[in-house]
Amino acid sequence: MDATLSDGVVRAGKQAREQFYDSSGYGRPVDAGKLELAPVEAAHLLYRGDLDGVDGMGLRELLNSALLSEVDFFVYKDLRDRGFYCSPARSERVADPDGCDFVVYPRGKGPWDDAVAHRIRVVSERETVPAADLGACALAVVDEESEISYFETHRPDVTGTSRSSVPETDGDLLADRVVCWDPPAELYEAAFYGQPLDEQDAQAIQLSLVEAAYLAGTGTLHVEGDADAVIERGRAVEGDRFDRRLAVYERLREQGVAPKTGFKFGADFRTYADVESVADLGHSELLVRAFDAGHVFEPRDLALDVRLAHGVRKTMAYAFVGDEGIDWLAVERLTP
Amino acid sequence: MDATLSDGVVRAGKQAREQFYDSSGYGRPVDAGKLELAPVEAAHLLYRGDLDGVDGMGLRELLNSALLSEVDFFVYKDLRDRGFYCSPARSERVADPDGCDFVVYPRGKGPWDDAVAHRIRVVSERETVPAADLGACALAVVDEESEISYFETHRPDVTGTSRSSVPETDGDLLADRVVCWDPPAELYEAAFYGQPLDEQDAQAIQLSLVEAAYLAGTGTLHVEGDADAVIERGRAVEGDRFDRRLAVYERLREQGVAPKTGFKFGADFRTYADVESVADLGHSELLVRAFDAGHVFEPRDLALDVRLAHGVRKTMAYAFVGDEGIDWLAVERLTP
The missing domain is CATH 3.40.1170.20 (tRNA intron endonuclease, N-terminal domain)
Incomplete structure (x- = not known):
C-alpha cells in the first residue's frame, strides 16, 4: 500500500x-x-x-x-514494541499536549478511548531539559546508541512528622562545624540534629554548618556571632550553594522532615519524614539536590542521580530555589 | 601528664x-x-x-x-580507631609528603619502619580538589556530619586488545547519528562499532556521532561532508564537550579499548578492553568521564561517580584532555 x-x-x-x-x-x-x-x-x-x-x-x-527526527522514531518504535498504542502529541489529535511528544494509551486502549497511561517527552542524550518542563510528563532519553531510558516525573508533597523544636543550647563555631559540648538530649536523640562527636560517648554533639545556621536562626543555638557568623563561614567555602542548601534545609524542617547530609549518595541531603527517635530510625526516603530556579538538566546527570537513588531504595527529589519559594520535582525510573 | x-x-x-x-x-x-x-x-x-x-x-x-583543623582530627582519630599508626605528613618527619596530610603505616608497623600503607589527603566535603593533586594518594573526605569516605586514586594504564580497523563503508548522516545501511559484518560484530538499527534484523548499523567522527576521520566511513560534517553536528548540540569526548574516544580506540556510551551510568563511556566478538562480549571494565585538563573536583561528584561505578562492578576513570595529551586518573572506594 x-x-x-x-x-x-x-x-x-x-x-x-x-x-x-x-x-x-x-x-x-x-x-x-x-x-x-x-x-x-x-x-x-x-x-x-x-x-x-x-x-x-x-x-x-x-x-x-x-x-x-530519528529520536522520535526510536521512541515510537520502542513503545509499539512494548505493546502500546500511542499518538504524536504535537498535533491537533491531542488536547493539551503539555510539553509532551507522545501520548501513550493504556495497554489494550487506543486513540478512540479517553484514558492516557503516559505523556512522554522525547530528548536525545545530548540535549538539555529545563526543569520547568518536567513534572507532568515522563521523559524518554535516547542515548547515543539509541537505547531508551524512561523517567517518570512528578511534583511531590514533601512533608513529615519529624520534630524540629528543641531546648536552647550553646555551641562553639569551629572551622567547618559547630560543637555543642553539653546539649539537651533531645537535640540529637529526638530531633536528629547533628552527630555525636564520639560514638562511644554521645555527650558532645557536632552540628553541620547548615544545621547550625538553621538552629541559630530560630534562636535555639547560641553561638558567637549568631547565625550570621555561621552563614558567613558556610558561604566562605561554598558560596551561593550554601544559601541554596540552607533555604532547602529550612523548608524541610518547617515541613516536618529531617534532612541529613546526602554526601555518600552524591546529593545535598537524604531525608527522614517521620523521626520519632534516633534509636529507632527508619530508612531515609528521599535524596535531595538543591538547584536554582531555572535549572536546566543534562539527561546524563539525571540518569546518574536516579540510578543511584534507585539502587539505595530512595526517591530522587530536586528542590529549585527561587524568589517565589521552593519548587519540588521527583524523578524515578519508569519501565513502561 | x-x-x-x-x-x-x-x-x-x-x-x-x-x-x-x-x-x-x-x-x-x-x-x-x-x-x-x-x-x-x-x-x-x-x-x-x-x-x-x-x-x-x-x-x-x-x-x-x-x-x-577538626577535619584532620576526625581523620586521624578514624585511622587510629581502625588500628593504624600514622604521622602528619606536612612536617619534617616525612620525606616527600607528596601533597598528602597523613602517612599511614601498615598495621603492626609505625614511624620507626620504612613501609607505608597509605598516603592520605584530607578534605572537607565542602572543599574542591584539583585533579592534578590526585593519583599518588588516597583522599579522605570528611562530610558535614564527620563521616569519612576514603578513595584510592591512581594513574591507570588504559590499554586493551580490541580491534579498531574494519573495511570501509558508507553512511547517512541523520540529525543525531549515522546509519550504515549495508556495512561489513566486522563493523559491529568484530569491532563493536554502533548498534543494529533493529534487534531482529542486524543489517543496518547506526553509529553515534562520536563513533562516526572517528571512523570518518580514519577514512573507514564515507559520509556526506566527511568527518567535518559529523563533528559540526556534534558540536552544534554539545559544544566543546563533543571535542573532548572525541579526543578520548580516539585515544581509547588507538590503545585497543572499545568505548561505548556510558549514559545509563551517567558517564561519557563504558569501555571494553578485549572485545573478540560482540556475540561473546565480556563485562565492561571502566566508566569514563572526559574533562578538561585543570579540572577541579567537587568531592560530592566523586562520591556519586565512584559509588555508582562500584555498584555495577566497574572502575571509575577520568580522562583529562589538554594540549599535551590525555592524562588518566582512576578512583576507587577504599576501606583502610
Whole structure:
C-alpha cells in the first residue's frame, strides 16, 4: 500500500484507515473515510512493511528527510514494541499536549478511548531539559546508541512528622562545624540534629554548618556571632550553594522532615519524614539536590542521580530555589 | 601528664616518649629524650585521656584554636580507631609528603619502619580538589556530619586488545547519528562499532556521532561532508564537550579499548578492553568521564561517580584532555 505526502502530513485511503487506524491505532481519520498519518507513524508502518512507500520514499529516505527526527522514531518504535498504542502529541489529535511528544494509551486502549497511561517527552542524550518542563510528563532519553531510558516525573508533597523544636543550647563555631559540648538530649536523640562527636560517648554533639545556621536562626543555638557568623563561614567555602542548601534545609524542617547530609549518595541531603527517635530510625526516603530556579538538566546527570537513588531504595527529589519559594520535582525510573 | 606548646609544636618529656612514641607511634623523638607532638597527635592523646592538658588546654580548647583543623582530627582519630599508626605528613618527619596530610603505616608497623600503607589527603566535603593533586594518594573526605569516605586514586594504564580497523563503508548522516545501511559484518560484530538499527534484523548499523567522527576521520566511513560534517553536528548540540569526548574516544580506540556510551551510568563511556566478538562480549571494565585538563573536583561528584561505578562492578576513570595529551586518573572506594 502507498501513501502520499503533502505539507508534512501523510495521507492514505479507506483501506489504510481500516487496516491501520481501526485495528492498530495509527493515524487520525479524516473526511471521506481517509486517514492522516504523522511522519513517525508512516515511518513505523514502512519499517513494518505495512506501507510500501510514501510518495516513493522508504524508511531510509524518510529518516534522511527533515520530516522526521530519528529520536522520535526510536521512541515510537520502542513503545509499539512494548505493546502500546500511542499518538504524536504535537498535533491537533491531542488536547493539551503539555510539553509532551507522545501520548501513550493504556495497554489494550487506543486513540478512540479517553484514558492516557503516559505523556512522554522525547530528548536525545545530548540535549538539555529545563526543569520547568518536567513534572507532568515522563521523559524518554535516547542515548547515543539509541537505547531508551524512561523517567517518570512528578511534583511531590514533601512533608513529615519529624520534630524540629528543641531546648536552647550553646555551641562553639569551629572551622567547618559547630560543637555543642553539653546539649539537651533531645537535640540529637529526638530531633536528629547533628552527630555525636564520639560514638562511644554521645555527650558532645557536632552540628553541620547548615544545621547550625538553621538552629541559630530560630534562636535555639547560641553561638558567637549568631547565625550570621555561621552563614558567613558556610558561604566562605561554598558560596551561593550554601544559601541554596540552607533555604532547602529550612523548608524541610518547617515541613516536618529531617534532612541529613546526602554526601555518600552524591546529593545535598537524604531525608527522614517521620523521626520519632534516633534509636529507632527508619530508612531515609528521599535524596535531595538543591538547584536554582531555572535549572536546566543534562539527561546524563539525571540518569546518574536516579540510578543511584534507585539502587539505595530512595526517591530522587530536586528542590529549585527561587524568589517565589521552593519548587519540588521527583524523578524515578519508569519501565513502561 | 601535661605537655607544653611553643611555635605550634607540642613538647613533652621522657616519660611521654616512652609511653606515646615507643609504644604507640605518636610524635617524633628529639634531643634529650624528649618528644615533639603535632597538634593533631596531642588532640588525640587529650581525647584518649592520656594527656591531661597542653599548656592548660583540653581537647575543646585545642579544637577552638587555630592550631588544629577538626577535619584532620576526625581523620586521624578514624585511622587510629581502625588500628593504624600514622604521622602528619606536612612536617619534617616525612620525606616527600607528596601533597598528602597523613602517612599511614601498615598495621603492626609505625614511624620507626620504612613501609607505608597509605598516603592520605584530607578534605572537607565542602572543599574542591584539583585533579592534578590526585593519583599518588588516597583522599579522605570528611562530610558535614564527620563521616569519612576514603578513595584510592591512581594513574591507570588504559590499554586493551580490541580491534579498531574494519573495511570501509558508507553512511547517512541523520540529525543525531549515522546509519550504515549495508556495512561489513566486522563493523559491529568484530569491532563493536554502533548498534543494529533493529534487534531482529542486524543489517543496518547506526553509529553515534562520536563513533562516526572517528571512523570518518580514519577514512573507514564515507559520509556526506566527511568527518567535518559529523563533528559540526556534534558540536552544534554539545559544544566543546563533543571535542573532548572525541579526543578520548580516539585515544581509547588507538590503545585497543572499545568505548561505548556510558549514559545509563551517567558517564561519557563504558569501555571494553578485549572485545573478540560482540556475540561473546565480556563485562565492561571502566566508566569514563572526559574533562578538561585543570579540572577541579567537587568531592560530592566523586562520591556519586565512584559509588555508582562500584555498584555495577566497574572502575571509575577520568580522562583529562589538554594540549599535551590525555592524562588518566582512576578512583576507587577504599576501606583502610
